[in-house]
Amino acid sequence: DVKVTQSSRYLVKRTGEKVFLECVQDMDHENMFWYRQDPGLGLRLIYFSYDVKMKEKGDIPEGYSVSREKKERFSLILESASTNQTSMYLCASSLPGQGNQETQYFGPGTRLLVL
Amino acid sequence: AQTVTQSQPEMSVQEAETVTLSCTYDTSESDYYLFWYKQPPSRQMILVIRQEAYKQQNATENRFSVNFQKAAKSFSLKISDSQLGDAAMYFCAYRVGSNYKLTFGKGTLLTVNP
Numbered sequence: 001d002v003k004v005t006q007s008s009r010y011l012v013k014r015t016g017e018k019v020f021l022e023c024v025q026d027m028d029h030e031n032m033f034w035y036r037q038d039p040g041l042g043l044r045l046i047y048f049s050y051d052v053k054m055k056e057k058g059d060i061p062e063g064y065s066v067s068r069e070k071k072e073r074f075s076l077i078l079e080s081a082s083t084n085q086t087s088m089y090l091c092a093s094s095l096p097g098q099g100n101q102e103t104q105y106f107g108p109g110t111r112l113l114v115l
Numbered sequence: 116a117q118t119v120t121q122s123q124p125e126m127s128v129q130e131a132e133t134v135t136l137s138c139t140y141d142t143s144e145s146d147y148y149l150f151w152y153k154q155p156p157s158r159q160m161i162l163v164i165r166q167e168a169y170k171q172q173n174a175t176e177n178r179f180s181v182n183f184q185k186a187a188k189s190f191s192l193k194i195s196d197s198q199l200g201d202a203a204m205y206f207c208a209y210r211v212g213s214n215y216k217l218t219f220g221k222g223t224l225l226t227v228n229p
Contacts, residue, residue: 004159031215040124042206042221050215058216090160096215103219106152106160 003027004107006091012113019078023091030096032074033104034058034066037088044079046089049074050096081114088112118144121211121220128197129228135182136192136223138207146212149183149190154222155203164206166190194225202227 007022023032033048035058045058047066053067063085067075074093078085091107118141128134140149147168154160159176167205168182173181182191194201207220 033215040221043217043219045216048215068222077204094215102210103150103162103165105162113229 004091004093004105006089006107006110008110009108010111010113012115013078013081014115015082017081017114019081019112019114021076021089021091023074023076023093023107024072025074025093025105026072027093027095027105028071029093029105030066030071031094031102031104033092033094034064034068034074034076035090035092036060037090037109043090046076065109081112083114086112086114089090117144117209117211117218119207119218119220121205121207121214121223123223124221125224125226127226127228128194130197131197132197133193133195134193134197134225136207136225138190138204138220140188140190140207140209142188142209142211144211148202148210148212149181150208150217151179151190151192152206152208152219153203154201154206155221160206164192194211199227199228199229201225 004025036041036045049055049068065077089110092104094104120139149166151163153163164176178195180193203221208217
């Protein structure tokens with residue numbers, strides 16, 4: 001079974017703080033993703049990475065950066081947290097391939113509150 | 116841009132009955148894949164079922180099946196013999212064949228009444 005874990009389930013930070021959200025997968029997947037989930041908006045892609053040190057912007061990258069120094073770990077960084085970044089953050093990973101082989105597996109999520 | 120629309124923010128069903136969740140999508144691509152994901156309360160999102168656009172046969176996974184209408188760009192999920200454990204947020208998602216990116220709908224919250 002694929003396991004995707006996230007470092008925290010709940011996090012409370014103050015405006016202006018630097019925030020690190022960590023995600024680890026144990027299935028040697030090349031692809032990793034960060035989404036944010038907001039009520040009425042579904043999931044929106046922030047960044048994804050298709051290899052170590054490689055990254056691409058998703059739909060809403062503003063205010064975020066990422067780091068992928070090792071294959072199994074993908075970090076999302078909020079350089080200066082703001083209240084509009086209060087959200088649920090979901091990490092996912094997948095093994096690239098044609099069609100059916102590429103299924104994204106999700107972590108449990110981190111609910112971030114920025115005060 | 117590709118879009119995925121789930122027109123039902125909330126649905127409810129009686130235990131043991133059947134419910135259908137709607138999803139439509141907009142694309143000009145011919146090679147794509149469609150997915151339904153389930154997110155139970157406070158639990159991890161999991162894949163329920165997937166459909167390749169080139170396949171005419173509708174996908175089925177136990178009590179879950181889809182009605183894929185390619186010309187109408189419709190991809191509905193049918194849950195038969197609904198169980199309490201089916202209560203969750205359901206997301207429809209779309210991916211172009213050669214692309215990593217999943218585009219999600221806004222979700223449908225399903226309640227199962229005992």
